[in-house]
Amino acid sequence: xxxxxxxxxxxxxxxxxxxxxxxxxxxxxxxxxxxxxxxxxxxxxxxxxxxxxxxxxxxxxxxxxxxxxxxxxxxxxxxxxxxxxxxxxxxxxxxxxxxxxxxxxxxxxxxxxxxxxxxxxxxxxxxxxxxxxxxxxxxxxxxxxxxxxxxxxxxxxxxxxxxxxxxxxxxxxxxxxxxxxxxxxxxxxxxxxxxxxxxxxxxxxxxxxxxxxxxxxxxxxxxxxxxxxxxxxxxxx
Amino acid sequence: xxxxxxxxxxxxxxxxxxxxxxxxxxxxxxxxxxxxxxxxxxxxxxxxxxxxxxxxxxxxxxxxxxxxxxxxxxxxxxxxxxxxxxxxxxxxxxxxxxxxxxxxxxxxxxxxxxxxxxxxxxxxxxxxxxxxxxxxxxxxxxxxxxxxxxxxxxxxxxxxxxxxxxxxxxxxxxxxxxxxxxxxxxxxxxxxxxxxxxxxxxxxxxxxxxxxxxxxxxxxxxxxxxxxxxxxxxxxxxxxxxxxxxxxxxxxxxxxxxxxxxxxxxxxxxxxxxxxxxxx
Numbered sequence: 001x002x003x004x005x006x007x008x009x010x011x012x013x014x015x016x017x018x019x020x021x022x023x024x025x026x027x028x029x030x031x032x033x034x035x036x037x038x039x040x041x042x043x044x045x046x047x048x049x050x051x052x053x054x055x056x057x058x059x060x061x062x063x064x065x066x067x068x069x070x071x072x073x074x075x076x077x078x079x080x081x082x083x084x085x086x087x088x089x090x091x092x093x094x095x096x097x098x099x100x101x102x103x104x105x106x107x108x109x110x111x112x113x114x115x116x117x118x119x120x121x122x123x124x125x126x127x128x129x130x131x132x133x134x135x136x137x138x139x140x141x142x143x144x145x146x147x148x149x150x151x152x153x154x155x156x157x158x159x160x161x162x163x164x165x166x167x168x169x170x171x172x173x174x175x176x177x178x179x180x181x182x183x184x185x186x187x188x189x190x191x192x193x194x195x196x197x198x199x200x201x202x203x204x205x206x207x208x209x210x211x212x213x214x215x216x217x218x219x220x221x222x223x224x225x226x227x228x229x230x231x232x233x234x235x236x237x
Numbered sequence: 238x239x240x241x242x243x244x245x246x247x248x249x250x251x252x253x254x255x256x257x258x259x260x261x262x263x264x265x266x267x268x269x270x271x272x273x274x275x276x277x278x279x280x281x282x283x284x285x286x287x288x289x290x291x292x293x294x295x296x297x298x299x300x301x302x303x304x305x306x307x308x309x310x311x312x313x314x315x316x317x318x319x320x321x322x323x324x325x326x327x328x329x330x331x332x333x334x335x336x337x338x339x340x341x342x343x344x345x346x347x348x349x350x351x352x353x354x355x356x357x358x359x360x361x362x363x364x365x366x367x368x369x370x371x372x373x374x375x376x377x378x379x380x381x382x383x384x385x386x387x388x389x390x391x392x393x394x395x396x397x398x399x400x401x402x403x404x405x406x407x408x409x410x411x412x413x414x415x416x417x418x419x420x421x422x423x424x425x426x427x428x429x430x431x432x433x434x435x436x437x438x439x440x441x442x443x444x445x446x447x448x449x450x451x452x453x454x455x456x457x458x459x460x461x462x463x464x465x466x467x468x469x470x471x472x473x474x475x476x477x478x479x480x481x482x483x484x485x486x487x488x489x490x491x492x493x494x495x496x497x498x499x500x501x502x503x504x505x506x507x508x509x510x511x512x513x514x515x516x517x
Contacts, residue, residue, distance in 0.1 A: 050354045072358075
């Protein structure tokens with residue numbers, strides 16, 4: 001499978017178990033929401049998926065590449081939007097994108113072309129010359145998504161990308177990333193907000209380091225995903 | 238927000254870009270240079286400290302300190318002349334630590350994460366950051382030497398050329414130390430500890446402000462500590478290079494310390510072992 005595969009990941013921080021045999025497989029072109037309350041282990045899982053640190057046991061496969069054995073091939077296929085902003089606020093939007101493109105081996109006209117195409121795609125082409133620090137929160141997030149797509153990855157990881165955004169910006173970004181999945185991108189979207197999950201999305205509920213449910217959101221949530229999510233995480237507490 | 242869905246995923250036949258180490262290196266150097274140029278006050282701040290030492294401290298101590306003829310000097314020198322290589326080293330030391338501070342800041346702010354998820358060997362990414370920081374250090378050191386020249390403290394012309402490799406090695410060594418410290422410091426607030434426990438002892442327990450024979454008169458033990466301090470050797474390397482002379486011991490110790498600090502920093506940033514594996 002060329003999407004994202006997480007098999008039996010366990011990770012401890014000292015005596016505390018952050019992830020307990022987490023297994024999840026997201027097929028290509030699917031939007032998968034990783035829903036969990038604060039402290040569920042989402043950020044630890046993202047740290048492992050992006051190889052900031054390695055799991056104590058288990059295995060991760062990105063677009064068919066084992067992250068432990070072929071880290072560079074796996075990272076090439078991966079676009080990431082981190083929870084905290086990773087922009088250089090002193091540099092222009094265009095410079096930020098070109099810097100990232102170069103880290104992925106893109107330079108010259110190809111990088112310029114891709115950067116502009118990515119900005120146009122997100123409706124931000126006219127802001128290319130602005131300092132990133134001058135953008136509002138919603139535009140910064142859009143820019144980070146555009147940047148994560150420059151090298152045309154097959155898998156896009158987003159760690160609570162709507163934190164701190166107003167309702168309109170949040171809805172727009174959720175909708176846009178759903179469209180990206182429709183176009184063939186595999187998306188893993190970590191969130192603690194149930195209204196970001198569509199009924200036909202793949203849904204995995206993570207709580208206290210364990211997957212409590214994995215399936216189609218409409219099936220897991222029934223009539224009211226919010227109520228179901230609260231009761232599940234309360235039951236498990 | 239008007240966003241039109243367009244095809245994102247590459248066709249199966251399209252080749253993904255391959256990460257190119259030198260493209261990344263140029264980008265990282267460019268980013269640091271742009272950031273440096275964008276922060277106008279940074280150069281001024283970097284130069285104020287050694288210039289205060291030169292114009293005030295050295296002037297005050299000129300009368301108090303008599304310096305005998307020791308290599309590389311062939312005649313008596315004024316205290317200002319003696320202190321300039323040490324103050325040049327001070328710029329490299331502080332800038333190396335500033336790089337470490339900015340790495341900790343970058344990690345907290347996230348841009349370090351972006352760098353470390355690039356599909357390149359981690360040691361290469363760290364080396365690129367180290368090189369970028371060192372280049373900024375060297376530029377600052379030459380700016381200081383230019384002001385000293387205007388002030389009347391001049392070295393042989395060839396010395397300004399032969400100093401370049403010495404400045405580069407010293408900057409890399411001190412930058413590698415900063416890199417290592419950044420892998421050990423958990424939070425930005427802990428940086429004050431670095432000032433107290435690393436920068437000040439390294440600077441004062443060195444030959445930057447006084448020759449080692451002078452220190453030996455006060456305390457042989459302190460002199461031994463100074464002799465074991467890699468910063469002493471970095472300063473001596475620069476001092477000799479400014480007179481187009483080599484100092485094998487200084488070169489050996491500075492190179493050895495660079496290799497040691499750089500290897501430990503790579504270990505510290507290893508995803509399976511070092512600091513990053515202990516912190517979410």
